[in-house]
Amino acid sequence: MTAYSRLLEGALIPLYYRARGRAYPLRRSFLESSQWWSSRQISDFQWQEASLLLDLAFEKVPYYQEKYKAAGIRREDIRSIGDFRQLPPLSREELNENRERLRPVGHTGKVFAHATGGSSGVPARFYVGMGSYDWRSAATARAYAWAGAATGEKTLYLWGAPIGTPSAFKRTKTDLYRLMRRELVFSTFLQTAELWQRIYESAHGFRPTAVVGYVSSLEQFCHFLIDHNLRLNEINGVIAAAEPVFAPTRELVARALGAPLFNTYGSREFMSIGAECDRHEGLHVHAENLIVETEADTNQSPSELLITDLHNDGMLFIRYRIGDVGWFSDAPCSCGRGLPLLKNVEGRTLELLRAPDGRIVPGELIPHLMKDIKEVREFQAEQKRLDLIVISVVLSGSLSEHSQTLLRSELAKAFGAGVHVEILPVESIPRRQSGKRQVTIGLQA
Template sequence: MLTWLHRNFVLRPFEGMVKGRNTFRYWGELERTQWLSRTELEYRQLESLRRLLSHSYQNCPYYRCEWDRLGLKPNTVHTLADFHDWPILTKEAIRINRAQMRSSVPGQQMIAKATGGSSGAPLQFDLNLESHERRVAATYRGYNWAGAGPGTKQFFLWGAALGDRTWKQYAKDRLYDWLNRRITINSFEFSRAKVPEFNNRLNRFRPDVIVAYTNPLYAFAQSLEELKQIPYSPRSIVVGAEKIYPFQRELIERVFRAPIFETYGAREFMIIGGECDRHAGLHLTTENLIVEVVDDQGHPTPDGEEGNVVITDLTNYGMPFVRYINGDRAVAGFTECPCGRGLPLLRKVVGRQLDMIDTPDGRRVPGEFFPHLLKDFPAVERFQVVQESNSRVEIRLVLRPGWDDTSRIRLDAELRKVLGSTIAIDVTPVASIPLTAAGKLRVVVRTSGSASELTPSANRTK
């Protein structure tokens, strides 16, 4: 009852009347369309795609120039299969052409965003207000499958805002948490020494759901079991930001005595897919996105084979993302769920796995901290974090013009806040960062060997 009251008499009026957003209306639409047949959803996808391509060609100089060069016209796309021959959009192309990718439609309100750069290269981009509202609505639906819809009481073990916070920013954060009935525990501050404090806060708050980064929650669960501390058991747990492995799921569900619901998302789109209560796979946000798995030439990967994730955002008319390769890997094959929803299931996300960094004073810092921090340094083109022993960490930076002593001092200060004073930190400008044999950039590299390395044999509690 309290959830329903808070949702309808606090959140809904705030979103609609105070902020003037249509988020709840879009959420209602998505709750209805998820039950359409897959054929109907694909028809709607095609119609949305044709409108997006037409808009992009007419109003975005980058796309008009690129597609004219290749002899491509929006009116030639008659099926979703016709779209498979269109060019792939890379992060580098966005960095170079961001201004030309923006829509020239006058009066369109835009929101500037930045990715955390878990691929090792932060990215700045833009979106229009309606697109933002529609992706928030999709997150409402995805979390609602886990019993974590708006108005539920939520305990977030997540990356907190970095940098010095003014009292106004702090007050805004507290208001936002109150509006959403949640508390946020900074996962970047996690250490074994903080386990009793984190557990006490969880037990006092007694949430309906825990929402967390996978790695910190797994480390938290490990420590709780080792210390024989009993945490409060929520109705469900939502994990995101990185792939969860079966051995992690088993331990977390055992310790917290609650089912896990995996989500797959990206800063560029928010939620891409999520589990329903059948746990048969990740339902894709088909109404907002076209998700493909392709080979290195941009062609569809055969079912059962691993490929690159490519996404088209059907709602972002401010700065369209058309066949954008986001750096993730997945196994091709879109199946149906026994729940009856028409939303296809992505067979398997391989994703990126970021190691945790250990410090001499017992902190275990999730790898997501570094993309979260470095996205706010525009002069950082690429980065890599290397730890060869617990006493030292090296931050390798490929820099653009604009890096100065002020940037270095600010970076050092932010690193110290989270990594502490007992670890040596080397910030090293480099000309380039080598890729792996598979052509990937490892963002966080541990060579020292620790309990944070994600292999079942190393992480299972005996």
């Protein structure tokens, strides 16, 4: 950590927050030490916080009162994390339909309204209480620090979403904030060679030691650097956000930026949910702030993730079906942190490809295959029917006979011989409204 970062994290930021009566510095230093607790200590803490949350839900939150009553569950029935698993999950539809009734009656703290995009089919609208921000921001700062991007380290951001046109006052405030934190931020929503050139020139002068970006933006920037034989020499870590990471991206980032890639998992509802440490053995869950469960009680295969926010008293998320699929690792991480380790998150349920027999085909497959097809710059696989997959490709040259045969035969191996594969050359792959790329589009209901 640089001296500037230490000054910012150790003195200036705590001063700023304390002056505003905020708990961020407390949370940040708590999370810094609790990550080294044993897994037992962490789950004890989790249960202590969950008990308070359940008291609140049963006493003050109308929707949970009704929902649990209808399920025949009383507060005194939930005495352990095992009992907790018996509570019925909360769906996104329920969240939207009962937004006000998921808030504690008489809650007087400040709350902020948020929404997620409709990338999983159903947008969500929700509230976040002020105290929850201090927890979730502290968790995010901890995750970034694992990757060498502690607050105040010079960081280049390749953000996917378009940056709107804020007022001049707001812009100045944001500029100052970024200057203080030493962040160089670009929107990479519209990706052109000119944009990458401009980003490279700014970064060359700025000399970042970390890069944070949407996976697709990182990939395109890395291709640009390699194609033009350009280097940024001081990068220690690269944080990938918002989109699934596959092995070829790690290799590309290491080659172009000379630094390891750190995968992260987060969402609008909870901010940082998990992140990799420097061992890259899985995603450490911020278990002091969130309970992350898999719906199936097994680590053998992926299943739906259910998330409980222990500290958002502005609106209670208890066993919320976030729409992602993942599974936990059986072994602890070799770094010694007691935080649970998600082996992987497969992404949105609607993005999963399936074989005609109903099997989930691993998301890794398509990028893994595409990295060997030289002519392909970008791609998207869409399952139109159980027996039809359309692969849109942006090509740098026409697709050779050899590449076409390879694609078809490998896909037939993964999906079964009865699946028809159509290869569709396109000018560009459309981004979602959020700016996120979708590598795969699953069968739509």
